[in-house]
Each structure stands twice: as C-alpha cells, then as structure tokens.
Amino acid sequence: MTFVMRLDDNGHYKKHGGKGMMISQKDSFLAVQGASRIQNTGGIKMVKIENLVKRYGSLLALDHFNIEVKEGEIFGLLGPNGSGKTTAINCILSLLKFDRGSIRIMGEEMTPDNYRVKREIGIVMQDVAVFEELNVWDNIDCFCGLYVKDKKKRRELVEEAIRFVGLEDYRKSYPKKLSGGLLRRLNIACGIAHKPKLIIMDEPTVAVDPQSRNRILEGICELNRQGSTIIYTSHYMEEVEQICTRIAIMDHGRSIAVGTKEQLKSMIKTGETVTIEAVVLGEKALSDIRELPHVFDMTYSGQTLTVRCTGAQHNLVRILNYLQNREIPFGRVFSELPTLNDVFLEITGKQLRD
Amino acid sequence: MLHLMKYSLLTKVKNISAIFWPLIFPLLLATMMYFAVGTMEESDFETIPVALVAETDLSKGERGVQTEEVFQAFLSSVETDSELIHVEEMTGEQALKALENREVKGIFYSGSEPSLTVGSNGLAETILQMLLESYSEGKQTLEDIARLHPEGMEAAVRQMAQSASAVEQVSLGGRTTNGSAQAFYAVIGMACLYGCFLGFGSAMEIQANLTALAARRCAGPVHRLKMVFSEIIVCFGLHFANTLILLAYMKYILRLEFAGSYAEMVPVLLVGSMIGVTMGIFITSIGKTKEGVKIGIMLAFSMTFSFLAGMMNVETKNLIDRHAPFINRINPAALISDALYCLNVYDAPKRYAQDIVILSVLCVLLAAGTFLIIRRKRYGSI
Structure with a gap:
C-alpha cells in the first residue's frame, strides 16, 4: 500500500492513505548531524510548489506534487527513475507546461518571462549541456554572459568557477578531450559561474567516477556554505543522505515523504536490519527468531537470514545468542541502521533501485 | 545580444x-x-535554324513595310553578330514544311506584329521566343529611329541584337x-x-x-x-x-x-x-x-x-x-x-x-x- 507522510503545522507527521501514525519531530532533530545546516532550514521560502499536476497524454507524471524549499537548504529530490524528478525540475524552470498547480520562487510566480527570478537561478542539467565547439573557458563565459553583462566582472567569475571545479589545467581544452568526470565538472561550472541564489542540479553525478563524484559533492556543500540554496535530484540515496539537509522522496509523481534524513528514518518501523550469511535454519529456529523481542519482519533465502527489528537496542546480540546457544554455525554478520531505501521500501513496498 | x-x-x-x-x-x-x-554542353550546342516568312502588311502602307524591314534587320544582326541563329527566308508553305521536317526550329513572321511559330518545346524554342520578346520590347524605339533618324538604324539594331543575343555571350569555362x-x-x-x-x-x-x-x-x-x-x-x-x-x-x-x-x-x-x-x-x-x-x-x-x-x-x-x-x-x-x-x-x-x-x-x-x-x-x- 502506498501512503503519504507530511509534516503538519504542529511538527508531527501525518500518514495519509493508511492507518494514522504520529511521530515526534523533537527526537529526530537531536540526532541530526551538521546542525548548522539544519538551522538554515527555518529561513525564507525559496521555492514553493503547490498541487502541481503534469500529464504526458494519459501518463500522470506529477500528481499534486508539493514541496517547499527554504533559503539556505540543500533540498534533495530522491526517487527512482521515472518518479517525476526531472519533470518537476523542468516545471520549476518554466520549460514545461503543467496542467494544474502553482510554482513560486523567491516569493514570485515563476513564468517563462520572469527574467528577474531566472537571473538568480543556476541550472545543472542531467545531460551535459555545453558547446562542443567552445573550449572550457569560452563555454563558461558563454553561459555566464547570459546572466552577467559586465565583461570584467564576468572574467573574474569565470576564473572563480574554473578554480571551484578544479579545471585550471583545462582552460583551453575542448569538451571532447575531457573525461566524463571533468565534463560533468564543466557542466556544473557553466551552471554556477554567475553565483546564483538558487541552484538546481538534476542528477549531476550520473556516470561519474568516484573521485569526481566526491569532488562534485564537496563542491555542492561549498556552494551551499557560500549562500546558495540548492535543489538536488538523484536516485542515489547515499549522495542525498550525504549532502542534503532535507529530502523529499518521490514516487509516481508525488512527494511521498518530506523531512530531514533522520525524520524520514524515524517515520518507519525499521530501526535495525540484521543480516546473517551461511546459516542453516530449520522451521523451529525460524519461528523462534521471529518471536524474539523487537523482530517484526524476517526473510530467509539462500542460507541468508535477514531480520528487521524496531529501533530497540541489543537486537544483534539477542539473535547471535540464540544461534550460539543452539550451536548453529553461521558466516558473516551485518547490522545496518535504516537507510532511505528502507524508508522507500516501507512506504511503497518496493526498492528504491527497482 | x-x-x-x-x-x-x-x-x-x-x-x-x-x-x-x-x-x-x-x-x-x-x-x-x-x-x-x-x-x-560543348558538343551539344548548335546554331538554331529558323525560317523567316515575310508578311508585309500593305494595309499599313509605308509603316508596315518599315516594321518588316526593322525586324528583318534585327534578325540579320543577331545572325551576323553571333552564331545563335541561322535565318533562311521562305514562303509560308515552305516554312511550315521545313518545320514539319524539323529542318527549322521555328518560323518568324515579319508582319506589322512579328510572330513566332514553333513545332515543339525546348531550349531552342525558348531562345527564339526570348528573341521575339526582346524585339517586341524595343520595337517602338526601333521604328521611331527608322522614321526619324534612319542613319542611326543600323547601330540601334546592333545594340538591341547584342542585348537579345546574351545567350551566346554566356561562356562558361570557355565553353559555349x-x-x-x-x-x-x-x-x-x-x-x-x-x-x-x-x-x-x-x-x-x-x-x-x-x-x-x-x-x-x-x-x-x-x-x-x-x-x-x-x-x-x-x-x-x-x-x-x-x-x-x-x-x-x-x-x-x-x-x-x-x-x-x-x-x-x-x-x-x-x-x-x-x-x-x-x-x-x-x-x-x-x-x-x-x-x-x-x-x-x-x-x-x-x-x-x-x-x-x-x-x-x-x-x-x-x-x-x-x-x-x-x-x-x-x-x-x-x-x-x-x-x-x-x-x-x-x-x-x-x-x-x-x-x-x-x-x-x-x-x-x-x-x-x-x-x-x-x-x-x-x-x-x-
């Protein structure tokens, strides 16, 4: 069953479409890492999308999509491919028509002619969007020039952008000579050179090597520290977890849950997932493990046991004690705290990577 | 911008x-x-054979004779100055027979209103038509010159013929x-x-x-x-x-x-x-x-x-x-x-x-x- 969780005015999550569930927001804030980032989330609304509906013929791409992005946030849009992330971004940028709803950026309605607002936005497209015929410097200058007319100032901004993405040695290189990672960095430099207040990044790390990916993610955090609000879409939950201050999980064109990663994880039942490999269990043992305290779900397949427990402590110890007491041999053991994939799984009944 | x-x-x-x-x-x-x-094209291009049938319009007296002379002078000038056309004077009957036998590409009738008859469509016929059109455009001028300044007639006809025979002057890569x-x-x-x-x-x-x-x-x-x-x-x-x-x-x-x-x-x-x-x-x-x-x-x-x-x-x-x-x-x-x-x-x-x-x-x-x-x-x- 799919249901939607939203933060209400009192700071509680409400589950829509299923049995009601109230979770205190207070506890989840205590565990937040990088508290300084969270403090920014109380700021002015940078982007507000209400009831956005977008259809492609009979396909409903955005289904009453709602988000609010506050100034200073790195706001993540997380969802599997086809969940509507890019469609939402294109609507925000006023490139796509939509059937219903409203989009406000910096308090103003976003329209194709709202050049004042557009001037404050930087875009990093999912596909690398640079001119093959221009070298690195010219590409950045070309896009920066759409926003900044003053040549001297632009020259400084271009140099700054080149340094920022680490392309100092490639100023005169043409895109076809750059590796995938360097190309992605150029793509980012073209979008951020004019120092926009709002940066929209649509899966900027797709097909990028780990080294470049880390550099890009560090760069995004740095841009945020410098004052830019960032909307970051991805289907890589690790990236979103790593850099985003708040996250909207999307599925079938809807934001099914919104909050910090801790808030999202606290919404679900799973507190710990224990996986034990190379273990041979009979019906009796499986039944006993299922009956252990805090165990609410269990799967056993190919001699691998996966046990989901609620957030209580000592789950792993209890399970291992049971196996040792009955002299049941086992292989490697893993204990994982809940991930955003668990959140997605529990809400939608399917894996984020499906 | x-x-x-x-x-x-x-x-x-x-x-x-x-x-x-x-x-x-x-x-x-x-x-x-x-x-x-x-x-x-070098081997394809040939001078266009054309018949000229005199049709003096006696009802218009001296004017009719003058028109015919001017037209004949015009054709003669085109023929002389270029190898674009070869004009042969014939009777109406002979001309039609020649056209039928494809000995000529067209027949010019030199009455008070010169006209052209062709047997088919093609480049040669188009050129003949253009010649006639060129003449018709400058006909009044030539007739005026013939009446008022007959001594300048030859030069005027030559001038007009040069203009009309531009086809011949087109020489691409030295090839006609x-x-x-x-x-x-x-x-x-x-x-x-x-x-x-x-x-x-x-x-x-x-x-x-x-x-x-x-x-x-x-x-x-x-x-x-x-x-x-x-x-x-x-x-x-x-x-x-x-x-x-x-x-x-x-x-x-x-x-x-x-x-x-x-x-x-x-x-x-x-x-x-x-x-x-x-x-x-x-x-x-x-x-x-x-x-x-x-x-x-x-x-x-x-x-x-x-x-x-x-x-x-x-x-x-x-x-x-x-x-x-x-x-x-x-x-x-x-x-x-x-x-x-x-x-x-x-x-x-x-x-x-x-x-x-x-x-x-x-x-x-x-x-x-x-x-x-x-x-x-x-x-x-x-």
Whole structure:
C-alpha cells in the first residue's frame, strides 16, 4: 500500500492513505548531524510548489506534487527513475507546461518571462549541456554572459568557477578531450559561474567516477556554505543522505515523504536490519527468531537470514545468542541502521533501485 | 545580444559538419559540374535554324513595310553578330514544311506584329521566343529611329541584337553553353537553400524541447526573441558569406563567365541565403522528431527543390515550366536559378524582379511561421 507522510503545522507527521501514525519531530532533530545546516532550514521560502499536476497524454507524471524549499537548504529530490524528478525540475524552470498547480520562487510566480527570478537561478542539467565547439573557458563565459553583462566582472567569475571545479589545467581544452568526470565538472561550472541564489542540479553525478563524484559533492556543500540554496535530484540515496539537509522522496509523481534524513528514518518501523550469511535454519529456529523481542519482519533465502527489528537496542546480540546457544554455525554478520531505501521500501513496498 | 552573436558565430564557424553542407558541398558540386556538364554542353550546342516568312502588311502602307524591314534587320544582326541563329527566308508553305521536317526550329513572321511559330518545346524554342520578346520590347524605339533618324538604324539594331543575343555571350569555362549555365544557377540555388543546415543548428540550440543545451539556454534570463534574432542574424550573415565564396569560386577558380553584373547577382544571394536559413529554422522547429529525421527532411526538401530547378537535368525545369509552372513559381531553388538566368541570359528585368519579390514573400512567410512556432515558451514535453 502506498501512503503519504507530511509534516503538519504542529511538527508531527501525518500518514495519509493508511492507518494514522504520529511521530515526534523533537527526537529526530537531536540526532541530526551538521546542525548548522539544519538551522538554515527555518529561513525564507525559496521555492514553493503547490498541487502541481503534469500529464504526458494519459501518463500522470506529477500528481499534486508539493514541496517547499527554504533559503539556505540543500533540498534533495530522491526517487527512482521515472518518479517525476526531472519533470518537476523542468516545471520549476518554466520549460514545461503543467496542467494544474502553482510554482513560486523567491516569493514570485515563476513564468517563462520572469527574467528577474531566472537571473538568480543556476541550472545543472542531467545531460551535459555545453558547446562542443567552445573550449572550457569560452563555454563558461558563454553561459555566464547570459546572466552577467559586465565583461570584467564576468572574467573574474569565470576564473572563480574554473578554480571551484578544479579545471585550471583545462582552460583551453575542448569538451571532447575531457573525461566524463571533468565534463560533468564543466557542466556544473557553466551552471554556477554567475553565483546564483538558487541552484538546481538534476542528477549531476550520473556516470561519474568516484573521485569526481566526491569532488562534485564537496563542491555542492561549498556552494551551499557560500549562500546558495540548492535543489538536488538523484536516485542515489547515499549522495542525498550525504549532502542534503532535507529530502523529499518521490514516487509516481508525488512527494511521498518530506523531512530531514533522520525524520524520514524515524517515520518507519525499521530501526535495525540484521543480516546473517551461511546459516542453516530449520522451521523451529525460524519461528523462534521471529518471536524474539523487537523482530517484526524476517526473510530467509539462500542460507541468508535477514531480520528487521524496531529501533530497540541489543537486537544483534539477542539473535547471535540464540544461534550460539543452539550451536548453529553461521558466516558473516551485518547490522545496518535504516537507510532511505528502507524508508522507500516501507512506504511503497518496493526498492528504491527497482 | 552581441555576446549571443559572438558565441553563436564561434560555434558555427568551428563546427565542420555545420559548414560542410552550406559551403563545402556546393563548392565540390560546382567543381564536379564544371567537369561534367561543361564538357557535355560543348558538343551539344548548335546554331538554331529558323525560317523567316515575310508578311508585309500593305494595309499599313509605308509603316508596315518599315516594321518588316526593322525586324528583318534585327534578325540579320543577331545572325551576323553571333552564331545563335541561322535565318533562311521562305514562303509560308515552305516554312511550315521545313518545320514539319524539323529542318527549322521555328518560323518568324515579319508582319506589322512579328510572330513566332514553333513545332515543339525546348531550349531552342525558348531562345527564339526570348528573341521575339526582346524585339517586341524595343520595337517602338526601333521604328521611331527608322522614321526619324534612319542613319542611326543600323547601330540601334546592333545594340538591341547584342542585348537579345546574351545567350551566346554566356561562356562558361570557355565553353559555349546555356544549359550548363542553368545547372550552375541551380547549384547556386541549392547552395542558398543549404543555409537550412545553419538554421537547423540554430533551432536545435534555442528550442528547449530539442536538446539539453537549448533547455539550459531557455532557462536563462534572455528574451526568446532576442535569442532567435541573434541566431538568425548570425546564420544569415554566415550563409551569405558562404554563397559569396561560392560565387567567387565560380568566377575566379572555375573561371565561369556570367553575362550579367555580379553586383546584380548579390540581391539574389542575399534573399536566397535568408530563405535557406529561415527554411531550416522553420522545418526544425516543427514537431519533436529526432535530429536525423529533421536532417533527412531538410535534405529531401532542398534536393527536391534543386532537382526541380534543373540541377541534375536542365530539361526538368523546362518541363515543369511548361506543364506545372506554379511549382517553379514557389520553388525557392527554381526562383533563385531563374532570377540568375534572367540576369545572365534572358535579360528580363521584370521577371528578375518578380522572382526576387516572390522569394522575399516566401522568406517573410517562413520567418513568420518560425516565430509563431518558436514564440511558444513552455513545452508539452522535453
């Protein structure tokens, strides 16, 4: 069953479409890492999308999509491919028509002619969007020039952008000579050179090597520290977890849950997932493990046991004690705290990577 | 706007595939045509045999006799000054028989209103018709000269005959021809239309539903019309330069000699370049088909237009002129080729002007159509 969780005015999550569930927001804030980032989330609304509906013929791409992005946030849009992330971004940028709803950026309605607002936005497209015929410097200058007319100032901004993405040695290189990672960095430099207040990044790390990916993610955090609000879409939950201050999980064109990663994880039942490999269990043992305290779900397949427990402590110890007491041999053991994939799984009944 | 134009120009100049079709391909084609068509024409071209039947209009007295004399003098001058026609005086009966036996291509009747009878349609018959039209246009002047200043008659007839016999003066690569000229004009027409590839490139970079690059540009704070204008200006300027290079190549490298003034050919290239560019932007702007499909459509259009304009076989244009003239009146390649032919062969300024006007109207229609499509600012899908 799919249901939607939203933060209400009192700071509680409400589950829509299923049995009601109230979770205190207070506890989840205590565990937040990088508290300084969270403090920014109380700021002015940078982007507000209400009831956005977008259809492609009979396909409903955005289904009453709602988000609010506050100034200073790195706001993540997380969802599997086809969940509507890019469609939402294109609507925000006023490139796509939509059937219903409203989009406000910096308090103003976003329209194709709202050049004042557009001037404050930087875009990093999912596909690398640079001119093959221009070298690195010219590409950045070309896009920066759409926003900044003053040549001297632009020259400084271009140099700054080149340094920022680490392309100092490639100023005169043409895109076809750059590796995938360097190309992605150029793509980012073209979008951020004019120092926009709002940066929209649509899966900027797709097909990028780990080294470049880390550099890009560090760069995004740095841009945020410098004052830019960032909307970051991805289907890589690790990236979103790593850099985003708040996250909207999307599925079938809807934001099914919104909050910090801790808030999202606290919404679900799973507190710990224990996986034990190379273990041979009979019906009796499986039944006993299922009956252990805090165990609410269990799967056993190919001699691998996966046990989901609620957030209580000592789950792993209890399970291992049971196996040792009955002299049941086992292989490697893993204990994982809940991930955003668990959140997605529990809400939608399917894996984020499906 | 200058910033947009600067980078638009840079990207186009550095893009080999973008300049291949509008510039390199026409140069190659002109070179190949120089060796192929020129040689062929050398052996094909022959003096046109024509019969002259005297039909003195006695009812008009001295005036009728004078008209007949003036016309005969005109034909005689064309025959003497060039080898374009060979005139043989015959009776009406003999002339018709000769025409039937294909011994002559046409019969001129030299009455008070000279007329022409031909047995079929073709290049030779067209030339005879043009000769008659040239005479008719200057007839009154010649008759006035004959009446008032008979001593200047010979010079006047010679002057007019020179104008009418421009066909003979067209010497391409040292080879006497007019059919090959038509083919070269069709190449120029095709080159103009190949500006569509520059227009195509521009449309791909300014319509958000076509490429990510265009989407990024459209998301920026630049007014759509400013973007479109800068692209059109750059494409047009660049392609106009392409066509001038082609013309210079024909003149200085291939050493083709055009009878008309080069300056008069420039307006044709100007409008032709514009129509090529607008056609490209227009076709690319329609719908959201794949890049390859759009290129295919453009190639199909420009090649078909060029074929109908007589690029592959000069008779094609003549055939269409005879059986479906409307097609060539709206075919940009045929209009460009025809305008050049008017300048260099027919010496028909009215028709030249008409061609330019039609081309300009087509240009405006295509540009207006493009704006109607491109002014759309949000797309249904990207």
